Every structure is written in structure tokens, then in C-alpha cells.
Amino acid sequence: MADYRQMWTDLEMDLEKHDLLCEALPDAFGGIYLSQENRPQGMDFFDFVVAEIHGVRPAELIEHQQKGGKVFGTFCVYVPDEVIFAAGAISTGLCGGSQFWVPGGEKVLPTNTCPLIKASVGARLDKTCPFFRIADMYVGETTCDGKKKAWEILASDVPMHIIDIPQMKRAKDIDGFAEEIKEFIKVVEDFTGNKVTAQVLGESIKLINNKRKALQRLYATRKAALVPISGKDALLVTQIAFYDDPTRNAQMVNKLCDELEERIARKDGVFPENAKRILITGTPMAIPNWKLHHIVETAGAVVVVEELCTGTRYFENLVDESATTLDAQVRALAERYMKTNCACFTPNPGRIDDIIRLVRDYKADGVIDYNLQFCGLYSTESYLIKQALDAQGIPLLHIETDYSEQDFEQLRTRVEAFLEMLGK
Numbered sequence: 001m002a003d004y005r006q007m008w009t010d011l012e013m014d015l016e017k018h019d020l021l022c023e024a025l026p027d028a029f030g031g032i033y034l035s036q037e038n039r040p041q042g043m044d045f046f047d048f049v050v051a052e053i054h055g056v057r058p059a060e061l062i063e064h065q066q067k068g069g070k071v072f073g074t075f076c077v078y079v080p081d082e083v084i085f086a087a088g089a090i091s092t093g094l095c096g097g098s099q100f101w102v103p104g105g106e107k108v109l110p111t112n113t114c115p116l117i118k119a120s121v122g123a124r125l126d127k128t129c130p131f132f133r134i135a136d137m138y139v140g141e142t143t144c145d146g147k148k149k150a151w152e153i154l155a156s157d158v159p160m161h162i163i164d165i166p167q168m169k170r171a172k173d174i175d176g177f178a179e180e181i182k183e184f185i186k187v188v189e190d191f192t193g194n195k196v197t198a199q200v201l202g203e204s205i206k207l208i209n210n211k212r213k214a215l216q217r218l219y220a221t222r223k224a225a226l227v228p229i230s231g232k233d234a235l236l237v238t239q240i241a242f243y244d245d246p247t248r249n250a251q252m253v254n255k256l257c258d259e260l261e262e263r264i265a266r267k268d269g270v271f272p273e274n275a276k277r278i279l280i281t282g283t284p285m286a287i288p289n290w291k292l293h294h295i296v297e298t299a300g301a302v303v304v305v306e307e308l309c310t311g312t313r314y315f316e317n318l319v320d321e322s323a324t325t326l327d328a329q330v331r332a333l334a335e336r337y338m339k340t341n342c343a344c345f346t347p348n349p350g351r352i353d354d355i356i357r358l359v360r361d362y363k364a365d366g367v368i369d370y371n372l373q374f375c376g377l378y379s380t381e382s383y384l385i386k387q388a389l390d391a392q393g394i395p396l397l398h399i400e401t402d403y404s405e406q407d408f409e410q411l412r413t414r415v416e417a418f419l420e421m422l423g424k
């Protein structure tokens with residue numbers, strides 16, 4: 001990584017602690033990513049983004065702030081990025097995916113909080129992530145209890161706006177979410193000093209849709225009998241989409257897809273055709289959480305699709321672009337976001353339908369239900385998923401884990417046994 005120490009100092013980061021993080025990442029990334037064979041050339045850009053993860057993009061965000069722009073940090077796929085970009089601001093994902101930040105979160109949160117929340121709070125309070133330092137305002141949501149309470153702690157350290165996410169999907173809930181989006185527009189307008197007009201919101205809806213369309217195209221390539229990209233690489237591309245510039249991101253993903261489609265045409269896969277195909281469902285995998293994919297793919301199977309927030313939930317649904325008035329655009333946004341099926345909703349049959357549809361579309365041989373420890377929502381929903389998949393005869397492995405490496409070998413043994421059962 002180039003030298004960004006002055007920038008990190010200006011951000012009042014804990015440089016000593018941050019050095020420890022910077023030292024660990026290259027080894028982890030090298031071992032998990034660069035060791036893969038026959039990777040697409042288009043991954044070079046995404047490798048570069050990781051190599052410069054705390055440098056290049058943070059520097060761009062600071063440049064934007066120096067020109068008077070604002071940066072919003074978000075934690076969940078229910079936050080409408082369209083509104084943020086429409087006001088000339090930038091949205092960046094803040095979800096913590098590293099064990100490195102967990103002890104910092106544990107200083108203020110109960111130990112039995114999910115690692116994603118602990119890491120997100122730890123990254124802010126320990127001052128070891130430039131993105132968490134740069135964001136002028138954080139945007140939280142009322143999805144799960146742990147997050148709701150964590151926002152109150154973060155709010156004492158940084159300006160926060162909380163979006164009230166409905167818990168059900170009745171017509172009145174969608175109306176209520178449209179009202180929340182209107183309120184969010186007002187908050188963003190006041191904070192940035194820029195008006196969100198129908199014209200700029202329309203452009204922003206197209207911008208974010210284009211990013212989603214590029215990811216849809218990427219995932220479509222994974223349906224091929226000879227998969228042209230590993231699950232690990234596809235996961236990395238999706239993780240990076242949360243904080244890269246949306247225009248550049250769509251361009252780079254589409255460039256990668258050109259190459260992947262050529263690979264499919266000449267039958268050049270990264271795994272043999274008989275490799276078992278795995279769908280992973282469950283809680284999000286924020287960067288640099290690559291543990292499960294690494295275990296599955298070093299055991300000889302290939303992850304072909306993720307029904308995760310760092311997967312299909314992020315991009316499957318598009319916003320209707322035909323609306324021309326602000327009211328109609330807000331309605332289109334509310335409808336689109338309420339199509340996403342997170343376990344925070346009750347009931348949530350759409351998620352089970354999604355899993356079964358994706359198993360068929362991607363010809364998955366088996367499903368791994370991945371739960372972060374202490375996530376009551378997803379681990380409880382696992383019961384219903386098991387019932388539904390059993391009824392369809394779809395093999396399922398349920399795992400619960402955290403960000404540490406302690407259970408790595410134990411997980412490997414369980415995954416290998418599952419793959420054997422699939423007839424590897």
C-alpha cells in the first residue's frame with residue numbers, strides 16, 4: 001500500500017493499532033485469494049482495491065469532502081443509496097467483517113452480540129478504520145435489536161439518522177416505509193444543503209440500478225456448467241460494490257463479465273464440471289469475511305450463489321425507472337426495498353421461496369445455511385428453512401460461526417462431510 005499515514009493522522013486514527021490490521025490483511029488475502037489458479041484477469045482491479053483498501057477510496061471520499069460534499073456511512077441493504085447520491089453526497093458501506101474490531105465492540109456491548117455489530121462498533125470506537133472516521137453521518141436502521149441499541153452508543157460519537165424499517169410487509173407497512181424515505185430525503189437535504197428533485201433522484205435511481213444490473217450479469221455467469229469465476233472472487237466483487245464509486249464499479253464489473261462470458265463460450269471453468277455446486281444463505285459476509293467460501297472451495301466444491309445481503313439480496317430487485325414525480329419515485333423506492341427478504345420480517349416466506357428458486361436456477365447440489373453467532377433472527381428462521389428444504393429434498397448444512405479462526409478446522413471437517421454426503 002502507498003503511504004497514507006498523513007491522511008490517517010489527519011483522521012485522528014490510532015496508527016499503532018491500525019498498523020497491526022494493515023500487517024495482517026496482505027497475508028490473509030494472499031493465502032485465500034492470490035493462491036487461486038486460473039483467476040480471471042478482470043479480478044486485478046478488485047485485488048488492487050483490496051491492496052489499497054484504506055488508501056485509495058478514503059482519499060477520494062476526503063477529496064469529495066474538501067469540495068464541500070458529504071459522506072454517509074450505511075450498515076444495511078435497506079438504506080436507499082439513491083437518496084444520498086441524488087443530493088450530491090456519497091454513500092459508503094460500513095459493515096465490519098473483521099475479528100480485529102470485535103474486542104473494541106465488546107468493550108461496550110454484551111459479549112452475546114453478533115460479531116457484525118461488535119466489529120462495526122469497535123471499528124468506530126477504536127479509530128482503526130478510515131471509512132468509519134470519514135463518514136459525516138451514519139445511517140442506521142431498526143432491523144434487529146442488537147443494531148437498534150448499538151446505534152444509541154454510536155450516536156454519542158457521530159451524527160446518526162435511523163430509518164424505521166417495518167417488521168411486516170402489509171400495504172400499510174409499505175406506505176409507512178415511503179414516509180420514512182420522505183423523511184430521509186429531508187434529513188439528507190438539510191445535511192448536504194442540496195435539494196433532491198425528481199430529476200436528480202431519477203438519475204440516481206438509474207445510477208444505482210446500473211450497479212445492480214452489473215452484479216446481476218456477474219451472477220448470471222455463475223449459472224454456467226463450467227463456472228468461470230470462483231465463489232470467493234464473486235463474493236469479493238459484491239463486497240467491494242458496497243463502498244466503491246457506483247459508476248466505476250459498474251464499469252469494472254461489466255468488464256469482468258465480458259471476460260467471464262468469453263470463458264463460458266470457450267468452456268474455460270475455474271472448477272471441474274463435476275465439482276459440487278453450493279448455495280450459501282444466511283447472515284451477511286462483510287469484507288474481509290471470506291472464511292466459509294475458502295473452506296468450501298479448498299474442499300473441492302464451488303459456491304455458485306449467495307442468498308445473502310452480500311449477495312442476491314443486494315441487487316436482485318431494481319427500482320422502477322419510469323416514475324417522473326418525486327412522490328412516484330419514493331413509492332417505487334419503497335416497493336423495491338420492501339421486496340428484499342431479511343429475517344427481520346415476520347412472516348418471511350419470500351426468503352424461503354428465493355432460496356428454492358436460486359437452488360434451481362444455479363443448479364446447486366446443496367445449501368449451507370450460514371449464521372453468525374448470536375443472530376437470533378437468522379438462527380430462528382433456520383428451522384423454517386430446514387423444513388422447507390427437507391420437503392423439497394434439498395440437502396442442507398446449518399453452521400453457526402463467528403469471525404475468529406478458532407473453529408476453522410471443525411468447520412472444514414463438517415463441510416467436507418457434507419460434500420461427501422452429496423456424492424463428491
Ligand code: SF4
Binds near residue numbers: 078143144342
Ligand atoms: S441481514 Fe437484514 S439487517 Fe442485516 S444487513 Fe441484511 S437486511 Fe440489513
Ligand code: SF4
Binds near residue numbers: 114143144375
Ligand atoms: S447478523 Fe443478525 S444480529 Fe447481526 S446485524 Fe444482522 S440481523 Fe442483526
